[in-house]
Amino acid sequence: MTRTSINRPYMWLAQYYDQLFLSFRSPMDAARQRVLGRILPRVASACDLACGTGTTALALTREGIKMFAVDLSPAMCRLAREKAHRARLPLRVLCADMRKFRLPESVDLITCEYDALNHVQCRADLRMVAESVARALRPGGYFLFDVNNRSGFERYWSSIFWAEQPGVVVVMRNSHDCRHDRAWSDIEWFIREGNLWRRRRERVDEVCWSSDEIRRTLHEAGFDRLRAWDATPFFKDNPLIRPGCRTVYLARKASA
Numbered sequence: 325m326t327r328t329s330i331n332r333p334y335m336w337l338a339q340y341y342d343q344l345f346l347s348f349r350s351p352m353d354a355a356r357q358r359v360l361g362r363i364l365p366r367v368a369s370a371c372d373l374a375c376g377t378g379t380t381a382l383a384l385t386r387e388g389i390k391m392f393a394v395d396l397s398p399a400m401c402r403l404a405r406e407k408a409h410r411a412r413l414p415l416r417v418l419c420a421d422m423r424k425f426r427l428p429e430s431v432d433l434i435t436c437e438y439d440a441l442n443h444v445q446c447r448a449d450l451r452m453v454a455e456s457v458a459r460a461l462r463p464g465g466y467f468l469f470d471v472n473n474r475s476g477f478e479r480y481w482s483s484i485f486w487a488e489q490p491g492v493v494v495v496m497r498n499s500h501d502c503r504h505d506r507a508w509s510d511i512e513w514f515i516r517e518g519n520l521w522r523r524r525r526e527r528v529d530e531v532c533w534s535s536d537e538i539r540r541t542l543h544e545a546g547f548d549r550l551r552a553w554d555a556t557p558f559f560k561d562n563p564l565i566r567p568g569c570r571t572v573y574l575a576r577k578a579s580a
């Protein structure tokens with residue numbers, strides 16, 4: 325071990341995200357297909373918000389949708405651009421904060437997957453995200469997202485997750501404080517550099533939003549319909565996800 329350093333979140337996570345976590349993303353594909361079923365064929369343009377390494381944005385690009393992708397992490401944006409370049413797919417990636425992002429044109433659909441919305445830290449931020457999403461959508465456009473709920477924090481943000489792949493080991497110490505609706509993961513990386521293993525740290529914080537807070541915030545931002553699905557059926561191979569832990573939402577921006 326040589327030395328330690330603390331990084332902005334989603335720097336090391338970005339670098340090893342696909343290697344370590346890609347297999348955990350398939351439930352979100354199932355949720356998207358189920359929830360967007362009849363809507364997707366009518367979607368011509370869309371944006372994946374908090375796009376990570378661009379997996380969803382590229383999947384939708386492959387369906388013929390004109391895609392934008394937004395993420396705050398420069399490392400995630402770089403990886404998404406590289407993946408698009410390798411796949412020879414047109415994807416415009418914008419490095420921006422989901423609270424303030426602006427797209428060059430309005431789109432039919434915005435997705436925000438894998439509890440990215442839990443990453444905003446206060447109600448005012450949640451409101452900013454809802455307003456930015458509403459501004460970016462055409463009237464009648466849809467916003468698809470999923471969140472961890474309080475019972476999800478209690479159930480799976482309380483243990484140590486550990487994974488190992490060639491050249492990298494990650495230990496995530498997950499904790500929560502349900503009285504304040506917060507959870508966090510202190511992440512330690514051990515990354516092989518020649519004969520040495522370098523240790524790195526970063527931290528991800530999440531806040532959970534009740535369905536009432538989500539409903540009110542979206543309504544105030546101009547969404548007139550909200551449907552919710554419990555995510556358990558999409559995560560059937562994951563015994564940690566039980567009813568109430570995670571919810572998938574679909575909101576519709578009011579028509580003009």
Ligand SMILES: C[S@@+](CC[C@H](N)C(=O)[O-])C[C@H]1O[C@@H](n2cnc3c(N)ncnc32)[C@H](O)[C@@H]1O
Nearest residue numbers: 334374375376395396397421422437438440443
């Ligand atoms: C759990 S990952 C999910 C990534 C991707 N949506 C997926 O399904 O794999 C959360 C993502 O949210 C991004 N993020 C966190 N806060 C953000 C913000 N304020 N604005 C934009 N992106 C943000 C992180 O950089 C990270 O890529």
